Amino acid sequence: MVDFSLTEEQTSLQEMARKFARSEMLPRAAECDKNSRFPEEVYRKAWELGLMNLNVPSDFGGSGLSLLDQVLIVEELARACAGMTTSILANCLALEPILIGASPEQKQRLLAPFCASFHLASFCLTEPAGGSDAGALTTRARRDGDAYVLDGEKCFITNAPHASLYTVFATVDPALRHRGITAFVVPRSAEGLSTGKDEDKMGHRASATSTVRFEGVRVPVDDRLGAEGDGFSIAMRTLDQTRTPIGAIALGIAQAALGYAGEYALQRHTFGKPIAEHQAIQLKIADMAQAVHASRLLVWHAAWLIDHGRKGTLESSIAKCFASDAAMRVADEAIQIFGGYGYMRDYPVEKLLRDAKLTQIYEGSNEIQRIVIAREQLKGAA
Numbered sequence: 001m002v003d004f005s006l007t008e009e010q011t012s013l014q015e016m017a018r019k020f021a022r023s024e025m026l027p028r029a030a031e032c033d034k035n036s037r038f039p040e041e042v043y044r045k046a047w048e049l050g051l052m053n054l055n056v057p058s059d060f061g062g063s064g065l066s067l068l069d070q071v072l073i074v075e076e077l078a079r080a081c082a083g084m085t086t087s088i089l090a091n092c093l094a095l096e097p098i099l100i101g102a103s104p105e106q107k108q109r110l111l112a113p114f115c116a117s118f119h120l121a122s123f124c125l126t127e128p129a130g131g132s133d134a135g136a137l138t139t140r141a142r143r144d145g146d147a148y149v150l151d152g153e154k155c156f157i158t159n160a161p162h163a164s165l166y167t168v169f170a171t172v173d174p175a176l177r178h179r180g181i182t183a184f185v186v187p188r189s190a191e192g193l194s195t196g197k198d199e200d201k202m203g204h205r206a207s208a209t210s211t212v213r214f215e216g217v218r219v220p221v222d223d224r225l226g227a228e229g230d231g232f233s234i235a236m237r238t239l240d241q242t243r244t245p246i247g248a249i250a251l252g253i254a255q256a257a258l259g260y261a262g263e264y265a266l267q268r269h270t271f272g273k274p275i276a277e278h279q280a281i282q283l284k285i286a287d288m289a290q291a292v293h294a295s296r297l298l299v300w301h302a303a304w305l306i307d308h309g310r311k312g313t314l315e316s317s318i319a320k321c322f323a324s325d326a327a328m329r330v331a332d333e334a335i336q337i338f339g340g341y342g343y344m345r346d347y348p349v350e351k352l353l354r355d356a357k358l359t360q361i362y363e364g365s366n367e368i369q370r371i372v373i374a375r376e377q378l379k380g381a382a
């Protein structure tokens with residue numbers, strides 16, 4: 001049976017997220033974008049409403065939502081501000097390796113504090129020398145008695161300057177490539193851990209991004225997730241879960257662009273009538289609407305499959321890749337419909353294009369998504 005109707009609970013989650021996005025996020029979006037301000041007050045309110053830690057099961061005090069529930073929320077938040085949504089979602093990305101790789105004792109110890117009070121966590125995989133080739137990371141973890149000593153640097157880490165916990169991927173032996181990668185959790189207070197300057201980004205300027213440096217950071221064996229060498233699989237399985245919500249961020253951006261473009265086209269007049277009555281504009285609106293609808297179906301489908309026990313490697317990459325490419329096209333067309341006004345920062349659409357761009361790059365560039373899609377597709381063809 002295929003059923004696209006939402007339950008009453010899902011509709012109310014969607015409405016709650018929409019209300020929060022409109023009342024708390026949208027009014028601050030332009031100012032935070034302009035000043036590259038990290039609106040912690042918004043993130044704290046999101047936590048209070050249960051809009052953070054969406055993937056943490058209720059046993060640990062989390063929202064315990066299905067992935068489909070999560071993407072419904074994420075689309076609504078991203079319609080208001082993709083940068084804030086990235087910061088709100090970063091906990092899900094950082095805590096997922098714990099959900100996947102931690103022991104029951106570690107889960108209780110590490111997850112419960114995030115649900116008891118407001119804290120941020122960061123996922124530390126990418127390094128200055130490379131992000132796409134995750135198997136070649138160089139941050140070292142040397143065993144020393146009952147601890148590991150971490151040395152290296154991570155970059156482009158969301159929320160890093162404000163996080164209290166970092167999930168970190170390091171190698172016990174670079175010669176082993178992906179088989180040497182091991183996952184750890186490291187608290188902010190660890191000696192030798194420091195964060196760099198807040199990056200000045202093109203978009204997503206309400207979220208904070210920086211390097212994280214590890215200089216002789218001692219991490220107890222108790223804070224290793226899984227066994228030595230399990231880290232690569234933990235990272236890949238994490239991304240299988242989190243790429244669909246990135247598709248939902250892109251979808252939210254595209255939905256916002258379509259909404260603004262439609263409203264503007266109905267009120268702006270040229271040649272004696274609203275521009276919405278010109279076919280040149282109607283054709284654009286039609287293509288934008290198709291892109292939004294197709295993105296939503298792919299995002300919902302990937303989420304539904306994962307909720308029903310599928311690994312979702314193929315479908316999450318398709319949803320992320322398609323929706324982010326679509327968001328770029330839709331935001332671009334929205335600017336075109338606004339004409340010169342669309343290029344001005346006084347109007348909301350140029351921000352959408354800047355925000356859309358990152359969705360083609362982070363959590364695996366769309367070139368990497370295409371590699372994953374082709375490999376998964378060809379497996380089935382063999």
Ligand code: COS
Nearest residue numbers: 125126131132133134135178233236237313362363364368
């Ligand atoms: N789930 C579980 N295991 C996986 C997996 C997945 N989705 N994908 C790959 N693996 C396993 C493989 O089965 C293989 O296992 P074995 O050692 O048992 O053979 C191992 O991992 C290595 O896989 P593969 O050979 O495919 O690795 P590659 O080095 O070719 O890299 C890609 C694979 C490109 C997919 C990976 O490096 C990647 O995702 N890169 C992008 C990273 C990224 O998204 N960075 C953004 C950071 S978050 S902002």
